[in-house]
Amino acid sequence: MSIAQSLESIGFLNEFSESVLVYPIVLSTHLTCIALLGGMILMTNLRLLGLTLKSLTITEVVTSLRLWKRIGGVIMIGTGLLLATSEATKYAPNPFFWTKMIILSLIGVHALVFRPIVYNRTEELDRSSLIPAKVKAAAILSLILWTGMFTMGRLIAYWD
Amino acid sequence: MILQVTNPLNSSELIFPTLECIHIAGFALSVGTIAIVDFRLLGLGMNHQSTAEVAADLAPWTLLGLVVMLTSGPLLFSSDPDMYYLNWVFDLKMVLLLLAIIFNYTIRRKTAYSGKSGTRAKVVACVSITLWVGVVFGGIFLAFI
Numbered sequence: 001m002s003i004a005q006s007l008e009s010i011g012f013l014n015e016f017s018e019s020v021l022v023y024p025i026v027l028s029t030h031l032t033c034i035a036l037l038g039g040m041i042l043m044t045n046l047r048l049l050g051l052t053l054k055s056l057t058i059t060e061v062v063t064s065l066r067l068w069k070r071i072g073g074v075i076m077i078g079t080g081l082l083l084a085t086s087e088a089t090k091y092a093p094n095p096f097f098w099t100k101m102i103i104l105s106l107i108g109v110h111a112l113v114f115r116p117i118v119y120n121r122t123e124e125l126d127r128s129s130l131i132p133a134k135v136k137a138a139a140i141l142s143l144i145l146w147t148g149m150f151t152m153g154r155l156i157a158y159w160d
Numbered sequence: 161m162i163l164q165v166t167n168p169l170n171s172s173e174l175i176f177p178t179l180e181c182i183h184i185a186g187f188a189l190s191v192g193t194i195a196i197v198d199f200r201l202l203g204l205g206m207n208h209q210s211t212a213e214v215a216a217d218l219a220p221w222t223l224l225g226l227v228v229m230l231t232s233g234p235l236l237f238s239s240d241p242d243m244y245y246l247n248w249v250f251d252l253k254m255v256l257l258l259l260a261i262i263f264n265y266t267i268r269r270k271t272a273y274s275g276k277s278g279t280r281a282k283v284v285a286c287v288s289i290t291l292w293v294g295v296v297f298g299g300i301f302l303a304f305i
Contacts, residue, residue, distance in 0.1 A: 024304040028297040034184065035296055039192005043221070053217045056209050064205035065196070150188070151181045158177050 004088035017086035030079040034150055037072035040065045041146055045139035048118070050131055059122040094159045100152035107145050114138040169239045176239055183232040190225025191292045193218040194264065197272055201285035211281075215272035226261070249305045253298030260291035 008014065016022055046052040047061045084091050091097045111119075118125070118138040125135060169175050199205045200214045237244050244250040271284045 020304070024301050025297075028300040031184075031300055032293050032296045035188045035191040035292075036195050037192075038185075038188030039190075039195060039225075042189060043193065043196060043218070046221075052221060053214070055213045055217055056206060060206060060208055064207070068199065068205065147185070150184055154181050154184060155177055158173075 002089075002092070004092040007085050007088040010085075013082070013086040016082060023083075023086075026079045026082050030076060030083060033072045033076040033079070034153075037069055037076060038146065038150065040069050040072070041142065044069075045142050048125075048131070048135050048139040057122070057126045059126055062119055062122050091156070094156055096152050096155040096159050100149060100156065103145055103148045103152060107142075107149065110138070110141055110145060114142075167238055169235060176236070179232050179236055183229060183236060186225050186228030186230075186232060187296065188225070190222050190229055191296065193222040193225065194292060195289060198285040198288050201272065201277070201281045203277060203282075210275060211277070212273045212275055215269070222264075244302070247302050247305060249298055249302040253295060253302060256291055256294045256298055260288070260295055263288060263291060 008017075016026075043052060044061055044065055047054075047056070047058055053061055084097070114134070114137075118135050125132070169179070196205070197211065197215045197218055200207070200209070200211045206214050268284050268288050271281050
């Protein structure tokens with residue numbers, strides 16, 4: 001039995017994907033988190049680019065949205081794991097799924113690279129009058145990665 | 161239906177998923193920005209700033225998101241109107257959407273700009289979040305019913 005098959009056959013995951021109600025509830029929760037998280041990530045990056053929320057400092061925007069983004073992120077990964085593992089044999093050969101996972105890991109790399117030099121140094125950014133190139137790069141890359149992320153997520157359903 | 165048969169949307173396999181992605185981007189923008197204001201009303205973020213200022217800053221983005229959502233949505237609908245027309249979840253979603261939009265631009269708007277932060281403001285924020293989450297759930301459930 002392949003890894004995907006054995007994953008799928010785990011009792012509760014099997015019941016989960018067969019359930020008429022639970023599966024759409026988990027999928028809706030996953031999508032709700034995308035809406036909340038997506039909107040917040042977008043606003044954070046647009047603030048970094050100086051395009052919105054200018055009555056607030058970058059520090060305020062980044063710090064007050066951080067907790068919500070973390071909560072949303074945890075729920076999104078949790079529900080995403082349920083969705084993917086319960087139908088592991090469908091996901092395993094799906095190129096869109098793997099592209100999405102590669103983008104997800106690139107988002108991790110983005111955080112490792114830019115958190116110490118941009119997102120954790122917002123007070124410095126608030127003091128400077130122009131937007132440094134590294135900040136623009138961080139914001140634009142983040143927007144591209146997240147757009148790729150939800151596009152691939154949607155396309156998973158269209159591969160057969 | 162004639163609309164469905166001659167609809168150019170059904171001429172390519174790529175158009176529907178592309179529209180879906182645009183639809184998702186639109187509601188992420190609108191629902192995400194609405195949620196930020198609602199969280200501010202609840203006193204759960206951006207507390208150094210007045211709700212009115214946060215709301216005013218985000219209003220154009222919310223509107224942009226709504227426009228994208230309300231353009232792509234009817235196009236998605238037109239690809240298979242019979243399926244949606246006969247689906248009670250779709251009706252429910254439309255009722256929730258209508259309520260959410262009306263609520264957003266009446267009671268919630270007034271509350272956000274009034275500067276009040278009591279229980280009333282918190283109730284308004286909760287109603288707003290509930291309505292919009294209901295719309296998102298409706299969108300997924302209509303494909304499963």
